[in-house]
Amino acid sequence: MADAVMRRNTTQAIVATSLLAIWLVLAAFPFFWTLWGSFKVEADFFSRQSWWNAISGPATMLQTGGHFTLDGYRGAWIQREFWRAALNTGIVTVCVTTISLVFGTLGGYALSRSTRRYTFWILIAALVFRAMPHITLVAGYLLPFFKLNIWGVLPTAIVVLVAINQPFTIWMLHSFFMSIPKDLDESAMVDGCTRFQAFRWVVIPVMWPGVITTGLFSFLLSYNDFAVTAMLLNQDNQTMVPKINSFLGTVQTEGTIMYAVAAVVSATVPLFMLVMFFQRQIVSGLTAGAVKG
Amino acid sequence: MxxxxxxxxxxxxxxxxxxxxxxxxGSIMVQSLFVEHDQVLVTTKNCGPFGCKEETRVDTQATEKLRREEPLGKFNGLGTYFNRAHLAIAQVGQIFSGNHGFGDIVSRLYDLPFYKALSFTLVYTFLVTPLCMVSGFLVALGVNAIPRMIKGPVIFLSLLPYIIxxxxxxxxxxxxxxxxxxIGATLQLIFNDPELSLKASPVLTWVTLIVYGVWHMTPFAFVVFYAGLQTLPRDTIESAMIDGASRWERIRNVVIPHLLPxxxxxxxxxxxxxxxxxxxxxxxxxxANATSLSFAIYNDLNGQTxxxxxxxxxxxxLTMIGVIILLLPVLVRTWRDFKGRAR
Structure with missing residues (x-):
């Protein structure tokens, strides 16, 4: 009987492991495939004859004389000025993350320390706002922004993204602040701190893990945004994601689709790095709402 | 405080x-009651040697001026909601008053842009959500069983589709x-059909989008369920094992109830x-084959001219009303909990 149990356990283990292996291939293979292919020419990456061409790259050898080519990257970054979009993305994400965190820590702290009825309503309103598709709000921005003549510039997009991120940010920070005992700031206030001093000098120093985690998600939300930045920024101020989308319209006809592939890979690399360095925080952030809230 | x-x-x-x-x-609600100005038409009488002709042409200048002065457009009441591109009351009425059975109703409703978008959005939401939860749960079980050493890299790779x-x-x-x-070329090879294209047929497009959705959101479900597995009480699992529960029984009777919240x-x-x-x-x-409510809005706003x-x-x-309906069960439950706690 022990034998039968053992055998069943091994089969189960094999099934579980192979399922996991399939998932891992599905999850990761597209990225590595595209990364590798971005150093080839179009005839190889989109080869009609055989997918093996994308790996070995005979056309790349023929056309450029090397196994790998930087043509796609050169075309995207220099010729099509992708660096401008990368710079804009940098400005937008840094500003949005910083402002979101400042507003969010203040608001989240207040919500976690007040026991009154209105905190409930604010949190519920935030939940509803969080559920609203961003593009529905964009429809409401355009006419007023045209009228005020603030359409198309980076500060507008930054302010809008901060506001759109607020519901999420205060929910997450609220749940992190809830895990910090109230006695901490109350004893600081007994010692003569004002509410703000207690917040700034006593609570925030122990909140860093929560702040960093929330910051990562604010960063991701602004970095990954397409709806807002595509509709609110003009051609010169576009960030990376809408820029890549506008690449698509032209590259297909020009036969320079590898520019778009290179741009996509370039925009993916920072996200890769982010997961690599902050994996623990991202995992804890994803579960924060579930476990604590 | x-x-x-x-x-x-x-x-x-x-x-x-x-x-x-x-x-x-608020601005959306106001805007939805207005509709773009018509072009200003002027009719001029053109008299030539062969008699007089009436000619109608667009007065671009006057149109521009009107549009600039009243960017909102002209008042249309709820007209936009009921027109063919939205709720299509008239068309829906026609479809229901004269049709050839259920299939006919569905296909004719699907020809109306709003219902086309709505049907895809709902199908996507209600297929991708449970599928993600199942696959996320399976991945979580798998990751939970592997040696600690390789957990880090495995979680790293698993997160990629979500973070992208x-x-x-x-x-x-x-x-x-x-x-x-x-993948496309390989599929052509397998089915020996050089014309096979996932883009061409509506069904395959829907399948592709749903597969993408599951791929994109599975890591989220995985991470939350994996965290839940870490808090699984060890002694419950062990006593279940001592009682002779098989792996499947343990999952069904111990793990799933624990993860339900x-x-x-x-x-x-x-x-x-x-x-x-x-x-x-x-x-x-x-x-061409699948639109969603969000895409319909984007498409309207993105018109070049x-x-x-x-x-x-x-x-x-209409989308916001949909969101509220979707959230209603949660909102009601939270409200009851809150009332219960206050008392």
């Missing part, structure tokens, strides 16, 4: 949300399933995120 302190702390956040979420919602920008993720997959991409949270977040499905339709260039603000706003209001 005193009211004054509370107000001071929450002010920046509330003001931002009021200005850029509450006001725009939706538009870029769908482009990466789109290039692979393209007829000359690796997390599952509601995951379902809520997944539904909210899936309901706004939009970028994959752009990335997969799928608009004239942006249809009235139409986009009406769709936005």
């Amino acid at each position: 005193r009211h004054r302190d509370f107000a001071a702390f929450i002010a920046p956040s509330l003001i931002a949300m009021f200005l850029f979420i509450v006001l725009p919602v 920008t939706p538009l870029l993720g769908s482009l990466i997959l789109f290039w692979m399933i393209n007829t000359d991409g690796v 997390l599952a509601t949270f995951v379902a809520l977040i997944l539904m909210m995120d899936n309901f706004r499905v939009f970028e994959p339709i752009v990335g997969f260039s799928a608009a 004239d942006q249809l603000f009235g139409s986009a706003s009406a769709t936005s209001v």
Whole structure:
């Protein structure tokens, strides 16, 4: 009987492991495939004859004389000025993350320390706002922004993204602040701190893990945004994601689709790095709402 | 906390949300009642040697001027909501008064743009959400069983589809399933059909988008369920094992009940995120065969010559009503909990 149990356990283990292996291939293979292919020419990456061409790259050898080519990257970054979009993305994400965190820590702290009825309503309103598709709000921005003549510039997009991120940010920070005992700031206030001093000098120093985690998600939300930045920024101020989308319209006809592939890979690399360095925080952030809230 | 302190702390956040979420919602509601101006037409009498002709042409200058002076357009009441591009009351009435059975109703409803978008959005939301939860749960069980050493790299790889920008993720997959991409070409080879294209048929496009959705959101469900597995009480599992429960019985009777509260949270977040499905339709260039509510708004706003603000706003209001309906069970439950706690 022990034998039968053992055998069943091994089969189960094999099934579980192979399922996991399939998932891992599905999850990761597209990225590595595209990364590798971005150093080839179009005839190889989109080869009609055989997918093996994308790996070995005979056309790349023929056309450029090397196994790998930087043509796609050169075309995207220099010729099509992708660096401008990368710079804009940098400005937008840094500003949005910083402002979101400042507003969010203040608001989240207040919500976690007040026991009154209105905190409930604010949190519920935030939940509803969080559920609203961003593009529905964009429809409401355009006419007023045209009228005020603030359409198309980076500060507008930054302010809008901060506001759109607020519901999420205060929910997450609220749940992190809830895990910090109230006695901490109350004893600081007994010692003569004002509410703000207690917040700034006593609570925030122990909140860093929560702040960093929330910051990562604010960063991701602004970095990954397409709806807002595509509709609110003009051609010169576009960030990376809408820029890549506008690449698509032209590259297909020009036969320079590898520019778009290179741009996509370039925009993916920072996200890769982010997961690599902050994996623990991202995992804890994803579960924060579930476990604590 | 005193009211004054509370107000001071929450002010920046509330003001931002009021200005850029509450006001725009109001602005959408107002805009949806208006419709773009018609072009100003002038009729002139042209008299030539062969008699007089009446000629109608567009007065571009006057049209421009009118549009500049009243950017909202002219008042249309609820007209936009009921026209063919939205709720299509007249057309729906026709369909229901004379049709050839259920299949006919469905196919004719699907020809109306709003119902086309709505049906895809709902199918996507209610298929992707449970599928993600199942696959996320399976991945979580798998990762939980592997040696500690390789857990880190495995979680790293598993997170990638979730962390990727939706538009870029769908482009990466789109290039692979393209007829000359690796998956597309291989599928042609397997089915021995050089014409096979995932883009061509509506059904295959829907399947592709749903597969993308599951791929993109599974890591989220996985991470939450994996965290839940870490808090599983060891002694319960061990006593179940001593009682002779098989692996499947342990999962069914111990693990799943333990994860149930997390599952509601995951379902809520997944539904909210899936309901706004939009970028994959752009990335997969799928608009011909599948549109969503968000995409319909984007499409109206993105018109190169004239942006249809009235139409986009009406769709936005309808979408928000959809979101509220979707959230209603959660809102009611939270409200009951809150009342219960207050008492």
